[in-house]
Amino acid sequence: MDWTQYLNPLMLGAWVTIELTIYSTVFGAILAFAAGIGKLAHNPLIKAISIGYIEIFRGTSLLVQLFWLYFALPVAGQAIGIDLRLPPVAAGVLALSLNIGAYGAEVVRGAIQSVSKEQYEAARALNFTPRQALWRVALPQAIPEMMPPFGNLAIQNLKDTALVSLISLSDLAFRAEQLRNFTQDSTTIYTLALLMYFGLALVLTAMMKLLERFVGRWRAGAR
Amino acid sequence: MSDEPIIKFDKVVKRFGDLTVLNELDFEVKKGEKVSIIGPSGSGKSTVLRILMTLEDINGGVVTVGGEPLWHEKGPDGSLAPASETHLRKMRTQLGMVFQQFNLFPHMTVLRNITEAPVQVLGLSKQEAKQRGEELLELVGLADQAQKYPHQLSGGQQQRVGIARALAMRPNILLFDEPTSALDPELVGEVLNVIGKLAEEHDLTMLLVTHEMRFAREVSDRVCFFDQGRIREEGAPEDLFTDPNEERTREFLQAVLDN
Numbered sequence: 001m002d003w004t005q006y007l008n009p010l011m012l013g014a015w016v017t018i019e020l021t022i023y024s025t026v027f028g029a030i031l032a033f034a035a036g037i038g039k040l041a042h043n044p045l046i047k048a049i050s051i052g053y054i055e056i057f058r059g060t061s062l063l064v065q066l067f068w069l070y071f072a073l074p075v076a077g078q079a080i081g082i083d084l085r086l087p088p089v090a091a092g093v094l095a096l097s098l099n100i101g102a103y104g105a106e107v108v109r110g111a112i113q114s115v116s117k118e119q120y121e122a123a124r125a126l127n128f129t130p131r132q133a134l135w136r137v138a139l140p141q142a143i144p145e146m147m148p149p150f151g152n153l154a155i156q157n158l159k160d161t162a163l164v165s166l167i168s169l170s171d172l173a174f175r176a177e178q179l180r181n182f183t184q185d186s187t188t189i190y191t192l193a194l195l196m197y198f199g200l201a202l203v204l205t206a207m208m209k210l211l212e213r214f215v216g217r218w219r220a221g222a223r
Numbered sequence: 224m225s226d227e228p229i230i231k232f233d234k235v236v237k238r239f240g241d242l243t244v245l246n247e248l249d250f251e252v253k254k255g256e257k258v259s260i261i262g263p264s265g266s267g268k269s270t271v272l273r274i275l276m277t278l279e280d281i282n283g284g285v286v287t288v289g290g291e292p293l294w295h296e297k298g299p300d301g302s303l304a305p306a307s308e309t310h311l312r313k314m315r316t317q318l319g320m321v322f323q324q325f326n327l328f329p330h331m332t333v334l335r336n337i338t339e340a341p342v343q344v345l346g347l348s349k350q351e352a353k354q355r356g357e358e359l360l361e362l363v364g365l366a367d368q369a370q371k372y373p374h375q376l377s378g379g380q381q382q383r384v385g386i387a388r389a390l391a392m393r394p395n396i397l398l399f400d401e402p403t404s405a406l407d408p409e410l411v412g413e414v415l416n417v418i419g420k421l422a423e424e425h426d427l428t429m430l431l432v433t434h435e436m437r438f439a440r441e442v443s444d445r446v447c448f449f450d451q452g453r454i455r456e457e458g459a460p461e462d463l464f465t466d467p468n469e470e471r472t473r474e475f476l477q478a479v480l481d482n
Contacts, residue, residue, distance in 0.1 A: 118322065119326065119328070121276075121278050122328070124277065124278060124315075125278070125315070125318075125319070125320040125322075126339075126340035126344060126388070126389075126392060127312060127315045127392065128343065132343050132344070136339060136343060137328055141329065141330055218330045219329070219374075220374040
């Protein structure tokens with residue numbers, strides 16, 4: 001079989017990988033902001049929930065989380081009479097988002113804390129509420145700081161999507177494995193898969209760079 | 224100038240750990256008065272302003288602004304309880320502050336720095352806030368810089384934006400915390416000019432912590448010399464600067480004026 005014949009099935013898989021990456025990165029970012037801000041909250045309950053979430057998902061294996069959501073959760077649901085069966089895409093996106101969200105939360109927290117005390121004092125002197133100070137003053141300065149580590153997390157997330165092939169989602173890794181079983185042409189197929197992951201990572205890096213420039217367009221040396 | 228004090232410190236104590244910064248300070252400012260606070264570093268000068276701006280709470284005594292306790296709330300029986308955030312927010316509307324390090328918002332344009340709080344906090348329309356902001360930029364001589372970001376301005380220009388930003392909230396009392404100390408010497412004049420212009424306004428009460436003795440002498444109705452958390456000496460600038468009563472004041476003035 002000629003290598004070009006592998007391209008079509010691999011492209012189909014790559015598209016699934018792209019979708020998983022986009023969904024889980026976006027949901028993960030939302031979770032990261034919620035938990036990162038939550039960890040800094042004065043309300044002890046919100047703080048405890050945020051810390052609990054961050055520590056649990058940082059401290060356990062992504063693969064086990066994925067299996068748990070896909071295989072264990074429905075069984076647990078059955079025991080209490082609720083249908084908790086998730087379609088593979090949902091389980092995959094959920095596990096990846098929860099994971100990247102936990103790591104991202106620490107990035108969000110760190111970036112918010114790096115905003116200087118003087119900025120909060122200026123906000124207070126102008127009678128902003130603490131919430132306005134967070135959204136209007138601190139976050140716009142913190143977000144550009146978050147972009148490089150977020151970029152790393154997004155790349156990490158792209159590569160982690162390969163794990164979902166283990167719950168029968170036909171992503172790039174799954175398609176590659178399928179083709180290899182069929183043709184035994186390991187070298188060609190896995191080389192192609194590697195190149196595709198690498199290409200996707202390059203595109204993702206470029207996108208994150210553009211985003212970084214956009215959110216930090218007010219900074220010195222930005223233009 | 225009315226005789227009613229708009230600011231009153233009654234035996235105010237402020238401690239940072241073991242260090243007593245304000246030691247039962249008694250201090251009064253009348254409405255419309257322009258008061259300069261001078262003194263060696265660590266004498267509690269800036270702390271007075273920071274307490275008034277509610278950036279620093281107090282450990283003892285009572286601070287009154289406009290007749291109402293600042294860090295306390297009066298209960299129904301007249302007893303004083305620590306102030307709630309709501310009370311502090313209400314009290315803060317009377318005050319504005321200009322910081323030593325300007326503390327402009329780096330992610331906002333100059334105009335946005337000035338309009339953001341009037342829109343978000345006072346609820347002005349964007350149009351009104353913009354108009355007010357442009358007038359204030361005119362006043363501080365920066366009408367042509369409205370769309371720039373703070374980092375594109377010189378220190379003196381940034382501090383003038385800082386003044387405009389504080390004025391946009393229409394405070395009765397304006398606090399200047401060493402407004403020219405972070406500036407290169409050649410940029411001090413432009414900032415002092417703006418402050419001098421404001422000092423001509425009768426209604427505005429001004430408190431100025433400064434090391435610019437000549438300027439303090441020009442604009443103030445009264446000068447207070449702070450030492451070790453108390454006012455060591457106060458008086459009209461011509462008296463205090465030319466013929467201080469206290470030896471400590473004399474030493475301090477000699478030291479700074481020799482520079």
